[in-house]
Structure formats: C-alpha cells, structure tokens
Amino acid sequence: METPNTTKKENILEYFKLHSKHLDGDITEEDANKMNLIKESLHLTHNEIMEEAEDFINSKI
C-alpha cells in the first residue's frame, strides 16, 4: 500500500529529475510547471526539496 511517506519521496525524486534537466539545457515550461505543482503539494521550498533529494539518493549509494 502506498504510504504518504512513499508519495513524498516519489515527488522529491521526480522534482530532482526535472531540475537536473537544467544541466542538459533541455528544461521546458511543462517541466517547470510540474516542479511548481510538486513544490506546492509538498509545502517545501526548492532548497528543502533538493536537500531531501540529496540525502535520500545518498542513502542509496
């Protein structure tokens, strides 16, 4: 069963994947809108999401 915590992590990873498109230079308006929606749903700032993404991905190494 999907828990709220799982959904949060999915969203954080999705946000990271979208934001990482910056580094390829292929970010789109649709991506940016998705990022905004995720940010709003999580009630976190950009920096807070990126911190959580880094911690979570780091824990998987």
Add this chain to the structure above:
Amino acid sequence: MSPKYHILFDAIDHIDELKITDQYDLKIIDELEMAVGDNEDLQELLQEMLNACLNYTRTVANMSYEALLCKDGIKSDEYRRISEGRGRVHNHTISQIKIFCRWMNKLDRECNLTEEFGENRAAYGRYALKITFSRLRRF
C-alpha cells in the same frame, strides 16, 4: 543566460528560493574550473567527468524511484533494468574521475581525489552526487 532558463525562471514562483545560499558547498565546481583553467583538453575531461557524475546520480535516483513503485517487494522489469546497468554507470563514473585526476596531475595541476578515495567505490559515488548537486544549486 539561455532562453530556456528564462522560461523556467518565469514559470517558477518564489524565485528567491532558487538563490544560492551559503550553507551549500558551491566552491567545489569553481575550484575545479579554476584548476583546469583555459586548457581545452582538461576542460573536455572535466565536462566528461561532470556528465558521468550526473548520469550516475540520475541512475541512483531512477532506481530509488522505481523501488518506491514496487509493490509487495516485487521488483518491476524497469527496476531490474536500471539496477543491472547501475554497476556499469558506477564503473564509468569512477573511470572518468580517475582519468580527469591523472591528466590533472600530468599537467601539474593538483588533484588528489584518487588518493583520497582509493578503492572505495562508495566514496566515488558520494563525490559524484556532491558534484551534481553543487552544479544544480548554481541554478
């Protein structure tokens, strides 16, 4: 600034949140670029290393994402596919870091990453993440 970034910045609310804050170790990229200087071969090797680090970080993120989607501990085909490729991506990242460091030393630039990490594969992985997130925090 690329027009694509303008699209993003226009679309994202609370743009102040994207500003770099002191709490992050942002100097890591600046220091690498400064050490490389205007040597085109080193610039190319640095870019290849950064790309490998990004690819590795994405692979771990994708694998973690797929793991979250797996229900009742049953791994999806996509999870298995990414998981099988992860080792290769990790090896490539380690190779790129080692090549970059070797050439830096060869051209009398300081780079002690390989000495520092030794054969610790996880250390290379953590460095790849650190590099990638430092780059992302520049935006």
